[in-house]
């Protein structure tokens with residue numbers, strides 16, 4: 320037999336095994352959609368957050384992405400004709416930052432015949448409630464608004480990249496799945512139209528911040544909703 324301690328080490332080792340996503344060095348859409356200029360500048364300078372103590376949520380999120388990927392492959396397209404033609408985690412080029420590199424991303428799912436982008440988001444019941452309140456105009460909670468702005472911008476950036484790579488997208492859905500959920504209500508989505516102006520503005524901002532970073536600037540604006548800035552990270 321092996322000890323309880325060893326079993327624990329073994330399982331943590333398996334769960335914390337590096338994925339291709341962890342090894343990604345250059346920024347992607349999820350980074351440059353960050354509304355915080357300061358934290359985007361850190362990412363561009365290659366300043367990493369370090370290994371987070373709170374790793375399990377992201378791991379469960381990755382697992383759910385994998386589960387959905389398998390399910391899409393096995394899906395009955397007579398029941399869901401939208402799934403007849405899909406792009407799953409297809410690598411797309413968003414653009415090139417001179418002196419930095421090519422910015423690529425892998426949007427979760429494009430329903431090609433429906434011109435629709437889907438982005439999976441794992442979250443919790445408590446956060447879902449807050450997100451729904453902001454979406455329905457019942458709250459303007461700073462942290463939640465920040466998260467929603469980031470997710471919205473990220474989806475627009477994916478849609479923009481897909482459109483530029485020849486996969487037409489005219490709408491996006493953020494699909495939220497509660498990790499601590501138990502039934503159908505724990506899966507919900509927020510669907511909106513693609514706005515290329517949002518993605519273009521996002522890219523132009525990225526270029527501006529990169530030029531400043533390249534010039535050696537280190538002072539950038541914090542976003543009041545940025546949790547990391549508030550924690551002094």
Ligand SMILES: [Zn+2]
Pocket residue numbers: 355356357358541542545546547548
């Ligand atoms: Zn920040």
